Amino acid sequence: MASLELRNVVKRYKSQTVLDNLSLTVADGETLVLFGPSGAGKTVLLRLVAGVIDPDEGKILIGGDDMTDVDAEFRGIGMAFQNFALFPHMTAFDNIATPLEAKRSSQSVIKAGVESVAKLLKIAHVLSHKPRALSNGQKQRTALARALVGSPPLLLLDDPLRNVDAKLRFEMRLELPRLLADRGATVVYVTQDYKEAMALGDRIAVMSQGVIRQLGTPEQIYREPANIEIARLFGDPTINLLDVKPARDTRGIYVGLSNVQVHLAGAYETAVGRDCVIGLRPEALSFVEEGAPGAIPVTVEAETPLNEKIVTLVRTVRGREVLVSRPAGTPGRSEGKAHISVDGKSALLFDHASGERIGSKNVVILRNGEAA
Amino acid sequence: MEHTSLLERILRGVALTLVVVFFMFPIAWIFMMSFQTNETILRIPPQLIFEPTLANYTALITGKLVTAAGTLDIAFMRNLWNSVFLSVTSVAVSLLLGVPAAYAFARHKFRGSEDIAFTLLSFKFAPALLVLLPLTLYFQKLGLANTYIGLIWVYQLICLPLILWIVRGYFEDIPADIEYAYRIGGHSWFATFRKIALPLAGPGIAAAGLLAFIFAWNNFVFALVLASADKQPVTVGALAFITSSGIQYGQISAAIVLSITPTLALALYAQRYLVEGLSLGAVKG
Numbered sequence: 075m076a077s078l079e080l081r082n083v084v085k086r087y088k089s090q091t092v093l094d095n096l097s098l099t100v101a102d103g104e105t106l107v108l109f110g111p112s113g114a115g116k117t118v119l120l121r122l123v124a125g126v127i128d129p130d131e132g133k134i135l136i137g138g139d140d141m142t143d144v145d146a147e148f149r150g151i152g153m154a155f156q157n158f159a160l161f162p163h164m165t166a167f168d169n170i171a172t173p174l175e176a177k178r179s180s181q182s183v184i185k186a187g188v189e190s191v192a193k194l195l196k197i198a199h200v201l202s203h204k205p206r207a208l209s210n211g212q213k214q215r216t217a218l219a220r221a222l223v224g225s226p227p228l229l230l231l232d233d234p235l236r237n238v239d240a241k242l243r244f245e246m247r248l249e250l251p252r253l254l255a256d257r258g259a260t261v262v263y264v265t266q267d268y269k270e271a272m273a274l275g276d277r278i279a280v281m282s283q284g285v286i287r288q289l290g291t292p293e294q295i296y297r298e299p300a301n302i303e304i305a306r307l308f309g310d311p312t313i314n315l316l317d318v319k320p321a322r323d324t325r326g327i328y329v330g331l332s333n334v335q336v337h338l339a340g341a342y343e344t345a346v347g348r349d350c351v352i353g354l355r356p357e358a359l360s361f362v363e364e365g366a367p368g369a370i371p372v373t374v375e376a377e378t379p380l381n382e383k384i385v386t387l388v389r390t391v392r393g394r395e396v397l398v399s400r401p402a403g404t405p406g407r408s409e410g411k412a413h414i415s416v417d418g419k420s421a422l423l424f425d426h427a428s429g430e431r432i433g434s435k436n437v438v439i440l441r442n443g444e445a446a
Numbered sequence: 447m448e449h450t451s452l453l454e455r456i457l458r459g460v461a462l463t464l465v466v467v468f469f470m471f472p473i474a475w476i477f478m479m480s481f482q483t484n485e486t487i488l489r490i491p492p493q494l495i496f497e498p499t500l501a502n503y504t505a506l507i508t509g510k511l512v513t514a515a516g517t518l519d520i521a522f523m524r525n526l527w528n529s530v531f532l533s534v535t536s537v538a539v540s541l542l543l544g545v546p547a548a549y550a551f552a553r554h555k556f557r558g559s560e561d562i563a564f565t566l567l568s569f570k571f572a573p574a575l576l577v578l579l580p581l582t583l584y585f586q587k588l589g590l591a592n593t594y595i596g597l598i599w600v601y602q603l604i605c606l607p608l609i610l611w612i613v614r615g616y617f618e619d620i621p622a623d624i625e626y627a628y629r630i631g632g633h634s635w636f637a638t639f640r641k642i643a644l645p646l647a648g649p650g651i652a653a654a655g656l657l658a659f660i661f662a663w664n665n666f667v668f669a670l671v672l673a674s675a676d677k678q679p680v681t682v683g684a685l686a687f688i689t690s691s692g693i694q695y696g697q698i699s700a701a702i703v704l705s706i707t708p709t710l711a712l713a714l715y716a717q718r719y720l721v722e723g724l725s726l727g728a729v730k731g
Contacts, residue, residue, distance in 0.1 A: 124630050126626040126629065126630065145629075145634075146630050147629050147630070147631075147633055149630075150632075152630070153630045155623050157621070157623060159627040160627075161627075161628065161642060162624075163645045163646060173631040173632055176632030220627070220631070
């Protein structure tokens with residue numbers, strides 16, 4: 075099988091540095107998701123691994139062997155492209171068969187290989203069609219089949235669900251993890267969709283501007299984002315970010331939210347007196363009765379039912395807008411005055427100037443002196 | 447298609463007829479002339495009704511031109527063969543050299559690649575007459591004057607830049623990802639060139655080859671200066687019809703009809719590839 079290692083890889087185009095001294099290790103059989111906005115260098119990274127472009131500096135190791143100067147056809151990789159990159163002059167069957175032909179397999183082996191992978195991906199009935207006669211979903215499955223057919227130990231998937239409709243994307247998001255796990259291949263998966271990243275990745279590498287900003291399990295990225303930017307990218311609706319200035323009193327360190335002192339527990343000594351941003355996930359906020367401990371008065375502005383959950387936009391007495399999310403069917407307010415309280419555990423504190431998260435552990439919030 | 451009224455269709459038909467008549471008239475007139483004798487051709491006013499004769503064609507094919515001054519030998523069939531041989535070989539050599547070069551220029555940006563490509567194109571800028579004199583002198587020194595090899599070499603000035611620049615554009619239009627996908631699948635760059643790039647640029651190569659063929663076929667100046675009677679193509683050979691006893695319009699017309707037939711046939715045959723090339727664009731990306 076094949077692990078993948080990148081050591082201090084640099085790639086420049088003219089004066090622009092696209093990948094800046096990037097190092098990364100993907101264990102054998104692991105699925106790593108590269109997540110980030112467009113222009114972050116994700117696709118360039120995949121192409122370097124595939125061998126179709128060369129790094130300016132650094133090394134690429136596949137299965138422990140230095141592949142930096144090895145041509146693409148000898149790297150034993152399967153790759154699916156965002157734009158499918160099907161061969162327009164060949165039928166779907168011939169498209170899928172090309173990696174097997176390169177291995178000089180016999181006709182019967184090719185036929186069996188193509189048909190089994192086509193059956194798996196439910197495109198057996200369109201194998202005789204040329205790409206122009208295929209729907210987007212079928213094109214995407216054909217491209218995926220072509221990447222999978224040779225059972226490559228290392229699979230590179232460049233945002234394969236980008237150009238397919240929402241329904242198919244949802245289906246594939248459910249099917250892909252099993253499909254990839256069955257093959258036992260090492261997978262590098264590029265996406266811009268955080269739900270896809272969370273669903274598919276054993277680990278997620280969050281990239282921006284040619285640098286990996288954070289590398290961790292989906293849980294870690296969601297619960298302990300390295301900075302405001304990452305916290306904002308993961309989560310729907312997006313995290314609430316409020317400017318605060320932590321202070322200290324006899325009971326510890328607290329932040330003031332609408333004149334209610336919310337005490338924080340954790341290693342926040344350094345944050346006292348500094349300009350900070352507190353990040354509160356919408357699902358960590360809930361409606362409470364007036365007079366409940368830690369109740370913050372708000373005005374309901376708007377409510378959006380999203381089938382499985384209801385998102386409410388509320389305004390605090392200081393005029394700051396906050397999103398509150400609750401499962402559908404649970405009590406809440408849809409208009410007028412209300413009170414919300416902050417649930418602990420998922421609230422986050424960031425430095426205002428740098429955007430970096432403060433403290434290494436989960437934030438624990440004490441409600442007005444209540445022990446957490 | 448929107449609904450069109452009867453009037454619109456009639457007007458469109460009239461307009462199309464006018465255009466076709468305007469462009470086809472000279473060819474049609476020459477075709478008619480080729481079946482007439484010099485006397486009927488030169489009659490004033492010209493007449494649409496005449497007694498057709500195959501004398502012009504027999505004269506060309508047998509190679510005997512009977513005039514008032516006596517019988518002349520005409521090497522027309524030999525000229526026609528020369529034209530076919532020179533054009534086909536030149537285009538073949540150009541395709542062999544030009545298509546791989548076009549691929550290299552399209553896919554690999556190496557030092558000076560743009561300069562080399564432009565230099566090749568610049569061969570087409572200089573008027574042929576400007577390079578002919580030095581070329582003739584060199585060819586005489588090298589022993590290339592009045593040889594097929596020498597002529598085919600000079601014809602590369604006409605064919606190679608054309609093929610190179612047209613085909614390069616077609617290669618550039620193929621998304622690089624398609625070629626990457628084939629290589630990652632385990633194929634060498636040469637296999638990728640043969641199995642992916644060539645078939646996808648096929649219509650472009652056909653179009654460029656056809657154009658180059660027509661240019662080579664129609665060439666006059668190079669062949670006039672560098673080739674003597676037995677190596678001359680039809681363009682130069684047609685001069686023989688200007689005889690001491692007058693210009694043989696009938697034979698000239700028949701010669702034109704015979705000499706445009708191969709290019710016309712080739713164009714009609716290649717048409718379906720050209721159309722295919724246009725529709726192939728729909729599946730890109």
